[in-house]
Amino acid sequence: MDNQDAVDVTCTDNGKKVTGYILNYRAKDQLEISLNTVKIRMQYKSGIFVGSMAGMEFVVQEEALPRQFKDFHR
Structure with missing residues (x-):
């Protein structure tokens, strides 16, 4: 893993970003x-990825994904 695989994840329960x-x-x-x-x-x-762990909900904005993971458009 390197920094190009990194993405900001937000906890909706407490607002912290990791x-x-x-x-x-x-x-x-997915x-x-x-x-x-x-x-x-x-x-x-609808524009976000949602998941949960240990009773807390986490989200990743689709536009926050690194460029290599975004859809190809002409």
Whole structure:
């Protein structure tokens, strides 16, 4: 993993932002990230990816994904 795999993850319960690392990505479907050595699977919902761990909800904005993971457009 390197910094190009890094993405900002926000906890909706307390508003804190942390850095997660992208493990797997399927455009407009699902995103798998590693957050403090724990894997979180996130589902796509209208512009954001949403997932939960330990009773807390986490979100990643689609536009926050690194360029290499965004959809190709002509």
